[in-house]
Amino acid sequence: MAENKTAGRNLAMEAVRITEAAARAASLWMGRGDEESADQAAVNAMDKAFKGLSIDGTIRIGESNANGISKLIAGEKVGTGNGPAVDVALMPVEGPTIVAKSEPNGLSVIAMAEDGQLLNLPELYMEKLAIGGGLPADLVDLDNQPADNLKALSQAKGVPVSDLVVCILDRPRHGEIIAKTREAGARIMLIVDGDVSGVIATAWPKSGIDLYCGIGGAPQGVLSAAALACVGGQMQGRLVSRDKAEKQKISDAGIVDPGQKFSVADMASGNVTFAATGVTSGALLNGVTKADNIALTQSLVVRSQTGTLRYVEAYHQFGQADG
16 A cells, blocks of 8 residues: 555544543543443444544444444444555554443553554463564563563563562453562563553653553454554564363464464554554553533544654544534
8 A cells, every 4th residue: 555644644633632532531431330321332432433534444343243332343444444554453442341430540552554464463461572663673572480580571671570560450360470479579560450550651751651461352462553653662472272162263363373472563564553542541641531511531643654652632522513
């Protein structure tokens, strides 16, 4: 696909409008204990916003049929059909439970890349390991013990291991990783959900997070990789198969080696655009706030081609068309 720099910049801002619409809709369900309604509201808003976007888009990572949602699922076409052919990865709400409970780090996220440049993975779990940019290649590895990865990272950063902060999803399956990380002397930030924000935070110096590790969703892994492709950072991901049916899903996806370690470049390459809007406030973005009939959103958008990250604050009138 021929690259048009002006069109690329316009597409980046259009991506923000899509995540803004989804975040605003989800925010109306914040703290109401109904994650299904929060997710559905965001899906409906994002689907509507896509209809005016001048792309010939194909969703590679999207909503799950298992959730009973019939929009924005993998394989669906989005956009007007008149525009560049792009792969789309999306998550109308990254962490519906977060929004339902009004907890930190709820996001609406989208990534777009040239046709064929986003890895199409089955809906499985993925083992993940991520660090920020500006560090030696292959510094850490999924096959290393936590202590070894932390020692290498501390030496590269010139700080003691005790200064490092590791972000991990608070799940029973991570009990061993948590114990070994503490034994190595690092500090831990446990999050209840939202591992996209956890991975991306490793590339944000002000986030205070040095390393992300643990098992989360494979779709979130691709979205995280898309963000790191734009802002820098290292990530490894490896699919987790727990039974024969999941092993078959990996085979059906055309993945020859079920133990393959995917890098950022494997999961997202070419000219990638990534956008996110905060639903609830967290390490990356402020959540949606509302005063009278005005909603304030904070978003970020970045393109791999330029590496320029823009924060976008917008004021919206509820009930008015996005623009």
